[in-house]
Structure formats: structure tokens, C-alpha cells
Amino acid sequence: MGQDFPQNNVFAVIDLGSNSFHMLIAKHMAGGIHTIGRVKRKVRLAAGLNKDNLLSLEAMQRGWECLALFAERLQDIPASNISIVATATLRLASNADEFKSEAERILGHRINVISGELEAKSIYKGVAHTSACQGRQLVIDIGGASTEVIIGKGFTAEIYKSLDMGCVTFLERYFSDGTLSQSNFDHAISAANQVISPIKQTYIDAGWELAIGASGTIQAIQEILAASGESELLTLERLDSIKKQAMGFASIDKLQLAGLGEERRLVFVSGLAILIALFQSLDIKYMGLAGGALREGVLYSMISDFHNTDxxxxxxxxxxxxxxxxxxxxxxxxxxxxxxxxxxxxxxxxxxxxxxxxxxxxxxxxxxxxxxxxxxxxxxxxxxxxxxxxxxxxxxxxxxxxxxxxxxxxxxxxxxxxxxxxxxxxxxxxxxxxxxxxxxxxxxxxxxxxxxxxxxxxxxxxxxxxxxxxxxxxxxxxxxxxxxxxxxxxxxxxxxxxx
The missing domain is CATH 1.10.3210.10 (Hypothetical protein af1432)
Incomplete structure (x- = not known):
């Protein structure tokens, strides 16, 4: 019946991220876009990459099982209203085509493995369409295997870069023993600073008026701050305080911070280390949380009514x-x-x-x-x-x-x-x-x-x-x-x- 009566005003975006796979279902009505469904599964695809960037069969299997769930919901939505994007891990994986071929068979739709630059621009568009854009803004999205750093104004991304670091890959490299030691944090923060170093001066010279974070790491930190009665704005001092609280626990599996959700716990400290480095390198004073990111950017790009608007x-x-x-x-x-x-x-x-x-x-x-x-x-x-x-x-x-x-x-x-x-x-x-x-x-x-x-x-x-x-x-x-x-x-x- 769904094939005969497609939901013409319903749109779906699937984001095959390096940490999680997400499906966003939205309806275009009453002059706006309204979310009617979200499905998220922790797949940790990036954890399946070895030193030769070969993606393990086990990681691919986790991804295929997740997509089999998503496929059911896509049956009633017109194909032209569906967009499926993949990011850093499938950009890096030498056997990405093997995963992609089976995934497309399961979904019945083509998967677009987007470049880091397009990912950054799409993230910025998602932020611009869902947040209070006032003046030039710095947007940061810490993913599982890449981190996007963008400066833009209005709906236009002016400077954008996808950096080779993420909360899953840094977890594997710098917290592989699971301990929350000063040494592990120092190594992770130092490595992140080195990755940021080539773009540091360009971004500082460009400047911005507002810094916005668009990832699960930033949301998790905001929830921790809220649980302790702190302001919603992130500062380096508050990030350092949370790092010290985390080091009070022996290991990641024992980490229990008020406000920190269980699903975020595993990759939280690696994301926190990357964010501390970004604050240090780019001299960020304050950061708020965005209302949307990559999925929303892809969604708004699909609907011509929203290409430019107040x-x-x-x-x-x-x-x-x-x-x-x-x-x-x-x-x-x-x-x-x-x-x-x-x-x-x-x-x-x-x-x-x-x-x-x-x-x-x-x-x-x-x-x-x-x-x-x-x-x-x-x-x-x-x-x-x-x-x-x-x-x-x-x-x-x-x-x-x-x-x-x-x-x-x-x-x-x-x-x-x-x-x-x-x-x-x-x-x-x-x-x-x-x-x-x-x-x-x-x-x-x-x-x-x-x-x-x-x-x-x-x-x-x-x-x-x-x-x-x-x-x-x-x-x-x-x-x-x-x-x-x-x-x-x-x-x-x-x-x-x-x-």
C-alpha cells in the first residue's frame, strides 16, 4: 500500500557515521520541517579499521545489521526523498566498496560517500538552518574518525576543513588500555594539537563571533554541566574540570559522571581530549550547542524551499x-x-x-x-x-x-x-x-x-x-x-x- 501512496512530503536522511548510524525522518508541512522519527545505533565502524585501513568483517556485519533495521522504514518514502551519506571511515577504508555494495543491496538505495570538505559544508548548513546564526561563527563537529572545523556567516561556509581525528580512532590510539590516566589524556591532547596545528593560524586570523559545537561530545558535556548546575556554555576551565573528575575513576568502564549517558561513556574521554585541544589551539573562549548538523544539512539541501531564508x-x-x-x-x-x-x-x-x-x-x-x-x-x-x-x-x-x-x-x-x-x-x-x-x-x-x-x-x-x-x-x-x-x-x- 505504501508503494501506491508514497508519503510525498516525508523525507529521510541516513548518516553512516564512524561511531553511530543515524536515520532522520522528517515531514515538510506548515512552512517548516518537522522531525517525525529518529533512529540511532552505535555501530563504531571506525573501531574495525586496522593499521592498513582494512575494515573488519565484524565491523561491516554490525553496520549491515543496523541498515536492515533502517530499510524497513524507507519502504513508504519516495526514492527522490531519501538521501544516504557515509563519512570518514568509508572514505578511509580500502575495502569500502565491499561494505557499500552489500549496504546498498540491503537499503535498496545508493550510498554517497562524501568528501571531508562536503561533510564540513553540510554540517555548517545544518547548523545554519537550526541555530541562531548571528555574525561569523566557528562550527566544530567531532565525529568518530574525523573532526570538521568550519567558519561561516549566514548560510555560507567560508573556511572548512575535515581533520583526521575522531572520538573512536583516538579511543583506539590513546585510551586502548581503558585507563583514565594523566599520561593518556596528555598524549591524546598533544596528538590533537598536532593535527590542528596546520590550520591554526588561518582560523585565528579569520576570527569569529560565536563558537558552536555540533557533536555528541559537546552535547554530553553540556548535559554534565547542567547536572551540576553550571552554565550551558563550554569553557576551557570547565572542560579541564570535567577531565579531572574523569581521572578520579580508574578506567573508562568505571566512569560515572552525573549527566553522562551510558551510550556516550565509551568514547567520551577521547572526544573530550580532542575538544580540549581545539579550545587550546584555536583560543576558543566559549562554545554553545548547535540545533543540528550533517543530517539536517543534507535534509535542508533536499528541499528547495529552504535553500535561503530567514x-x-x-x-x-x-x-x-x-x-x-x-x-x-x-x-x-x-x-x-x-x-x-x-x-x-x-x-x-x-x-x-x-x-x-x-x-x-x-x-x-x-x-x-x-x-x-x-x-x-x-x-x-x-x-x-x-x-x-x-x-x-x-x-x-x-x-x-x-x-x-x-x-x-x-x-x-x-x-x-x-x-x-x-x-x-x-x-x-x-x-x-x-x-x-x-x-x-x-x-x-x-x-x-x-x-x-x-x-x-x-x-x-x-x-x-x-x-x-x-x-x-x-x-x-x-x-x-x-x-x-x-x-x-x-x-x-x-x-x-x-x-
């Missing part, structure tokens, strides 16, 4: 289409909230370049919960946002958007700010502005709002006044604003409506 706009358009948002009303709320922020920007020292995208996003997303129920729609909206990916927005930006959306109407409580950390003052101020903007836009019509003026004193008391006697002709607006002063008073926020 990621944040695409994300907002996808939400508004999916949840039938009143786009004109969203624009009204955005315009009023930005106007309010602009009038208070000097007094409150608001970073307008940073907050305009946040206010715009909240305006377009705050009503998505109306499709569920009106009474608590703000909570429904926040829940949907909190549990849905938002490409183009960082984790911190998403937390702000969720917090503001959750508190944009009705009663307020301190629990609504529990996830925003040191951004509490900013988020409370933006909430006060958005709440007023929603009330002032309640007529859902253009050109019905008089000119208004807002100011704040040194105690954060806000005063709102309107031109002429407009308020006297709008008793419902007066009532809503008076109720809002009560809501804000309960939070010890002072709001005065000048009548």
Missing part, C-alpha cells in the same frame, strides 16, 4: 500557520510592545537590538494556545513553545519567549520566572510591556488606538497616559487597565494610568 521568520511563520494565528493581530501586538519598549529604552537601558526579536516572537506566538482553550490559553501557548523546537533562537532566547508568553495575561506569580536565571529583571520588564501591549490591542483593529506615552521612575513605577480625552470614550479599556494595575501590584510592580 530562519527566525520561517520558525514564526510555521507556528502561525500550524496554529491558525491571527497574523494582523500579532503584528499589532508586536508594534505596540516595541513602541512601549522604545519609549522606556533609555530609562530601563533596554538592549533594543536583542529584545526586538524577542518581542516580535512573543507577539506572533502568544495566541497559539487559543486552538486548545481560551481560559488558560497563555499557559497552553507556553507549554507548546516549551516542548517544540524553535530554530533560529538560542536556548536562552527561547526561555525568555516561553516565560513572557506564560505571563502575558491574567494573574501572575513568581514561579513563572524560575527558568530565566540572571535575566529575571529583563524578563519582568518585558512582561510588563507585553501585558500592556495585549490590552492596548484588544480591539483587534487598526487605527483605533490613540497616541500614548509611557515613562518609568527610578523605582520602576510605570506611568501610562494617552493623548486628549481618549480614555474617557473607552470605558472597557479603562476597566482592563485598572485590573492590570491590580495584577501588577500583587507582584509589587507599580502601574499608574493617567486619566
Amino acid at each position: 530562519i527566525r521568520k520561517r520558525t514564526l511563520d510555521g507556528f502561525t500557520e500550524r496554529y491558525h494565528v491571527d497574523k494582523r493581530q500579532a503584528q499589532r501586538v508586536a508594534e505596540v510592545s516595541i513602541e512601549l519598549a522604545g519609549q522606556l529604552s533609555a530609562t530601563w537601558q533596554l538592549p533594543m537590538e536583542q529584545i526586538i526579536p524577542i518581542l516580535t516572537a512573543v507577539a506572533h506566538l502568544h495566541e497559539i494556545g487559543l486552538v486548545i482553550d481560551y481560559k488558560l490559553y497563555h499557559q497552553h501557548s507556553a507549554y507548546i513553545l516549551n516542548n517544540t523546537g524553535m530554530p533560529g533562537f538560542t536556548k536562552a532566547e527561547k526561555q525568555l519567549i516561553v516565560a513572557i508568553t506564560n505571563a502575558h495575561r491574567a494573574d501572575l506569580n513568581q514561579r513563572q520566572f524560575s527558568e530565566v536565571g540572571n535575566q529575571t529583571l529583563l524578563v519582568t520588564r518585558l512582561i510588563r510591556l507585553v501585558r500592556l501591549a495585549v490590552i492596548l490591542s484588544m480591539r483587534r483593529e487598526d487605527d483605533v488606538l490613540a497616541d500614548f506615552f509611557v515613562c518609568a521612575d527610578k523605582f520602576d513605577a510605570v506611568k501610562l497616559e494617552f493623548a486628549g480625552d481618549w480614555l474617557s470614550a473607552h470605558p472597557l479599556m479603562v476597566s482592563e487597565l485598572e485590573q492590570e494595575t491590580i495584577y501588577q501590584q500583587r507582584m509589587s510592580w507599580k502601574l499608574f494610568i493617567e486619566r
